[in-house]
Amino acid sequence: MAVLAPFVDAVGGSQVRSRRRTGGPSAVLFPEDEYDQMQVERILKSLEDGSVPSAASDIEELMRSLLQAAGNHRGGGALRARPLAAHLEQNPEFLTETLPFMASVARHLRDLFPQGLPHLSPSNSATHLRRIQVYALLSASFFGIIPHGQRDLLSDWGNLRLNALDMHHRGFFERAPKFQALLAYFGAMHKRMGSCWMQMLERNDFSEAKCPSTCLCQEGRTLDIAPVDEKISFYLHTPEPTTFTGPKGEQVSRDKVDVDEMITQPIPLTKLVVQLDGDITKSDGNLQVDFADQFVGGLAMFRDHVAQEELLFTLRPEMLAVMLITAALKDHEAIVIKEGCHWSVHGRTPVDHMGRRETTVVAIDALELKHDRQRQYTTKNLKREILKAALGFQGDPFEDTLPGTRAGVATGKWGCEIFGGNTQLKTLLQWISSSGCGRDMYFMGFNDKRLAGMEKKLSEIGKRFPTTKDLFDAIVRCIEQTGGRPSREWSLWDSLLKLEPTTSH
Template identity: 25%
Template sequence: MSSCRNDSSQMKAALQHNNPMEGQSVEHRPCSKVPVGDLLGIPGTEPLHTNRESDQERTGNEAKEKKVGARGACGGSGREGEKWDEATGGARGEEKRSYCCCLRELKRVPKCHVELEPLAFSRTHTIFIDVNEFRESRKLRPQPGQPVWHKDFVKMPFSPECHIRKTGFVSNTEVVRWQEVSKQLDNLARKTNASVADIEKAIKKYNPKYEDQWSFDALHAFVQKAPKEENYYSSVLPKMAKLASNLPNWIPKAIPLLQKGQSRSITLSQMQIACLLANAFFCTFPHRNSQNPRAEYHNYPTINFNSLFGVWSEKKREKLRALFHYFHTVTNQATHLQGLVTFERRCIRDKDMPNWMSCKETLPKLYITSKGCIEEEGTGMLQVDFANNMIGGGVLGSGLVQEEILFLMNPELIVSRLFTERLGDNECLFIKGSQQFSGYCGYSDTFEWAGPHRDDIPRDEWMRLHRQIVAIDALHFRQMREQYNMGQITRELNKAYCGFKPDDNIPSDYIPDIATGSWGCGAFNGDPKLKALIQLMAAAKVQRNVAFFTFNNVSLEKDLKNMYDLLVSQKTTVGKLYELLGDYCAVTRLTSSPVDLSVWLRNTLEPRSQLSKPPASRLIK
């Protein structure tokens, strides 16, 4: 776990600063014009009209929304200057005031970054580079050590305890597995051009148990159909083999497993991660190929790439394009991967979870848009990975939604599957420092790899890129109605709280805000409006504001804005909202189909607001 410097002048100033979120409420201020360049780092760009403008700015029809490319940086609500009917939410009557904030109001790293303590080992933090040399020269030399063949550690393919049975003409013999692995990898590395047939033959040599089970049809088809400009696979495969064969040199010490119920972290260099992923490609990791409930690693995600190589599909083509681009980049001599990446499993005990009914915080600031996306407009914020409890989901299979896309654009995330056990209800995984190598367009069946991405974001004192990702897994509801009970809602609140809660020793002014969206609302059948409220409640509890991306869903953007405006105007606390959700669940159980949450809240809260207003006669002097 990273730590900040409590003795720094920056920290002292932060501790003395008056935190705007203290006192359990957030001031919701109007937005003003914002230069797009301030948001995206592009000088000389025109100002963009944000969610709310002054009367002067609206005169002369000057408040027309300006588009900023396909992924507008601060997309307006599209309702500026409209007349709004409070009862129906429609355009009519007097203008409705919006409490949503602008994107520029939200905090990001490195602007809100607190200087870190020098990199150091701890009881719960394992580091795989020589820390002393890193401090002195910033060099990333591997930390010496030995592999450990133990249930609490990754069983490495070069461990002397790892054997395979070789079949001969006279008898069967057992040999150290790495002897065969290194032999096959060295043969591949010596080839000027390697074919898929060479890869298939090598992998099956040290995985004889799966010789008749594993198919390489998709990999064959992929290389045959590759565009001419991308047809570098035969030359990059030998480089990948050479990288994989150097595993004992890159990571000589044992890698601890991030097991359930434990908070601990691992820091690896980017080149160490590349070496591990090259071994995953060549399927060298032992004991990781069976999904049988009695298998040793049944509670861990798969890590070997064999599942990507069989059964051709258009999805697999795009996945392989992204992954081969990553390997092409990291094996290029001109590429200098000089950074670190930290993987931190965090577990919060049940007794440390909030009592949601008694929470007095009001909702945080909210920026919401149907344009843009988490990984671009949310740069510098805590980016939410809509995770599977098996980290990475179907990234090495057929899955291709938010989490899988994130892992393909940032392949270093895939290595977390090697050592991260299935997440529990009170756990999450933080990844700090991963690099984005690719761009993309589309989603699921329309997903396409869109070419290389240049990642120019700065690094922190530990040479980690200023990218923070948190993996939190939503509940999977087979029937949508299952989520409308307070047990399920409380579980989701606790999960979001675990993911959003910052380190205790960092002042809130130096904690980036949250970039998220419709968490668990695709294949997991979550209600987008309910899940949005749950995330806002958890964010309020940890004093973080939210940027919410509806991914081109304009209707959801409008409904969430109306719902948020209503709750903020009523000064609704987290505890009160928790109570309201309990009432909503009770009503929903009595109906044949779920009641729309935003409509129910409006019908519930607006009559109360009218009753609290003084009669019109009392307002006339």
């Protein structure tokens, strides 16, 4: 079995399992069969050398051939890539220039990942990838050569409940906004990293590049770093005290995240600002909340709808790499992605002293309540949501080592629309979480006129219940007044404004 793990030499399947057991699971980046690997290599080398398709039918056939060679083709009818193929047929420059570059980078996955690609886990709370590594993963996913059956291939680790970075069978290549953004990313990064990559090929050295460029740091300093070596960081937050390792081996420790402390101690509520025309995706400098589900990544597509998470990952395709290293989130887990920049403004955002650009996305999955909305009102689930948000709002573990104030939280109707949560309740629970983390909260309205007057009401609520303990206790009292089963017409905010405060400060 050819599986990337924390060793370089290729070994048999049983040996891989025995060595793998001493550490943690790693993403399977190659087909199991050696002959299949050779077939994939042959096709990619042909593309790299300039033998590219031009007609839509030939593009589809290329995709089918790669999927078959990698063992990912499902058969049973037309490939779900016709809109992509038709678009590429009208874009010969991409086919003749960018596609060969993608094939070249994807062909060198082994060279770029000599130590494998370990999953995020409580024992591996941080993963830092070079930009060229992420480009290789996304190119390989575009070509369909990374095995889709990760769950089965890693079954020795139990039921990991893994997602699949499958762009071919889940509608991704049928959605023009999605695949066009991805193609724009591939083209922009080709122009930015192409010369560095050529030097790496010439030297046959895929470690740190020897073609540094000067980037402006957010502190006003400059930093010499090659475009291929800018870092994208992925962090897993759990409630337990955690020590995170940075891109260069530096370490920082974080205390326990205690939801009971947040709701029993009189922690002052932080500032809450409502921006009716606000857009989370345009809030660089703040933590941008990804309204995730358990499977982070946004590829579970709806034909006529783009959910908020899908929008974030469409604008920042590099974040899709998280799907290869993350199992389904548990109630006590959150993911933070540092540096997944918008493809259209990449290169203009300042970097920090670790070589990461100033974008931080936090993935937190709310309770799914479509079939039982009353579940959200139990004290257990109130605490679940506060903890989940607070874990995400921990943000970049290295933030406090940098100059400046703590970032705010840019959020909105988390867990409300598709998941069926109560917007008024979820807003207040997020406010408790952001206050417990010492961060201001910015509620982005996305031009929803129904939210007019929201900030005034929340300001009044904050004056009546000025601490996290006061607000949580008041929420519980209001729910109890309904017998624990609020109706759909019930207004939590109005109930709070009628409730007599019993302050504890």
